[in-house]
Amino acid sequence: MTRAHRLLAALNGLRSLGLEKTLRVPTLVIAGNQSSGKSSVVEAIAGVALPRAPGTCTRCPTEVRMSCDSCPHRTAIATANAIRRTLPPADSSWRCRIWLRFEHGAADQRQPETRFSTVYDRAHIAAHVTAAQAMLLNPKGAATAAATSAFMPLPSADGSTLGPSSALAALGDPSEYELRFTRNSVVLEIEGAEADLTIVDLPGIIQSHAEGPELVDLVHQMTRDAIKPENHTIVTTIAANDDPDNQAISLWARQVDPAGARQLAVLTKPDLVPAGMHDEWVQRVQLASANGPQRIHVVRNPGQDELDRDISPEAAREAEQAFFQRSPHWAPIAHRVGTPILRAALSSLLVEIIEQQLPDIQCRAREALRDVQRQLAALPPGPSAGSAPYELPVLLRRVAERLRDELQVGGEADAATYQRFELAYARLGTELGASMPAFYVNGRLFSALNRYDRYDDGGGGGGGDGSEGDSSGRNGSGPNDVDELDVAALRLEAQQAGKVPSAEQVWAAVDEPGPWLRAALAQRRLPPSFQTLDDVSQLLKSYRGPELPPFMPPHLLKKLITRFRGEWQQHAQECLEAVAGVVGAVNEGVVAAELGRYPKTAAAVRSALAAHLESVRADALERLANAVAVEHNNTSVQHLTAYNQYRKAFLAALKHAHMRMDEGSTDLLKQVPQLQGSQTAGADALLLALPSKEEDELQLMAACLAYYKVVFRRAHEVLPLTIKEALLNRLAQPDVLQRYLQEALLGQQPSAEAARELLHESEETTRRRAELADREGRLVQACRLLQQAAPALAPITALAAVPASTAEAAPTPTMELAPASTPAADTAAVLAEAPAAVPAAVQATASTAAVVG
Incomplete structure (x- = not known):
């Protein structure tokens, strides 16, 4: 196997694995106007005839993968023919497998290739491509067929020609297909070709369409999207009878590649060059070769009269050679004319690009593999049918412990939940303060x-x-x-x-x-x-008894205090509800984090936690109501020292305001001997000693204010503590909560069947794991293909554990791989082919590791 063949086979394998976008595989894209002879160039390079009947021209991308190696598998051809309903092989060294590729659009999603047919006769390619393209253009109609084989052409009675199948005929005329164009592709994989080459033929650029400008825009956008990636080399076709400076494809190519480093132009229909224009075209070819990276080739393909005579590929090449030999105009650029030279140039160019970009492709493959393995490692392990009775209690324990950590700021929990509790307690303090006298x-x-x-x-x-x-x-x-x-x-x-x-x-x-x-x-x-001095005076008059001044009825202060009881019960309940709401949100977060992949378990635990919270909340509310009732039903303080200090301070301030002292009075106060070393203490002491006709009212006010100052500080400590003890501490008991959850989910006598029913993984997690495992398997195969294509490059020496997966490998048509059922098995094969520099210890672990670096 030549190095060129090995490189192209590896990259074709990457395409078939659906990794073309992810790894940015070098690609030759041929584009041009609808009548520029583009498809004829592809036919000439590939040596096959593509559909030409009205309505069957290129309406979707056609990817042609060519390999010089002869078809290595010649066994059971008769059986294959019977199954695929193809004619006997006309050339045992030539084979073309046709695939359908459905684009998903995202770089990290697979582009699956569906096997359509295998053709052993070049003359039958057009019929098979017509049928394959019809399937892509009729997604609804094709979906009704039992299999792609229903659309394969059928041989005639004498076996000389192929005709449409009944399924294809049922789709009607090509002009009535569901789609006029599609981004999905027909892939031709040719073994025994004349060159190692892969090229993508795009639909011809159109300027108008009978069904509206939307189709014109669609074709234009398909072309611009195809030539935009930097790993795509643009092959433009220009008919010799067109103005080369007024071609849309040339303008678009210059916009994405101003330097022309990834462009190659093909001049078609040289027999139609207007008189006197030959020298200009020759000069363009010569200047392009001398002054820049862009190259221009000239080819001559059969005209319509020759096609009507069913000219063979061999005869077409002979006619091309004869044309250039008898024309004196093209002799100065003989090294740039003819399909064989173009084919060899494209193959050489593609191999050169691959060799330049292969190290980067390997790096991208390994990084993509590392990334998918990280994502797989982040997923929880898949459930095991026999472990459910043991796994469920473990999961419930984790939920209970995580709730404890969240409520008590333990383990790996941060303080966010605690801070939300503190905000609720602070709001309680604000509400209590608003009810103070x-x-x-x-x-x-x-x-x-x-x-x-x-x-x-x-x-x-x-x-x-x-x-x-x-x-x-x-x-x-x-x-x-x-x-x-x-x-x-x-x-x-x-x-x-x-x-x-x-x-x-x-x-x-x-x-x-x-x-x-x-x-x-x-x-x-x-x-x-607030209350005024008159309000307190009225209260005093209403309850004045036989007591002599300065004595007051003992219940008078209590009457004044009860005026400011406020709505403490309501404020305390609102605080409890706020804290319970935070707990409910925490419950939701913990259930989602710990049980998100088990929808049934999550729903059951979520319901059980809500019921448990409601039960504990009801008990906590009763205890909280009792704590508030203690304050409402009793008017007493134990810390009399603090109470008396507050009362004296309030009385001095009240008297100061009541007497409305002027500046002269204040100056007199400043001359009073200082008490306790404080100027303010001296003034306050004097104020306390001064008599006032509203002395009783001011005394009542000061006592009421001092009492509530003590009570507020006491309530602001006791009520949050009651909530913490009656609600949070009861909820933060892992043993109790685990038992409660197990009984709620499984009853008093748990069964293994009930546990298994609860531990059904979510469809999203299962789907995600399967997608990642499939992608991992394909990336492992990609690393192996790249290592085989360039064994002289740096060996793969860094390994990372690979979760077990059983994803079926995608077909790799141009490079036969050894059977591999798991990514780890493919990795072992990669390491076996790596240079001896790979440590023996590393190779010993190949059966459970994947290539990542």
């Missing part, structure tokens, strides 16, 4: 919570967004300081911003909070409603 005293608004409480969303204290700074009075910097909102300053801000038209309306808004004031309070996370 607030009192309005002389233009100032006091809340039980300072900015540290209101803006503590789990990230550490305080600071907030700074929005309170311009309208706050005694805002301190410590977590126990008192914040107060200066409503007068807020009024001025609103008036300057045009939110209210007049000062009177601002005061009205203070007395009856309107939208603008509510918005300002919400922005600062302050309660939307």
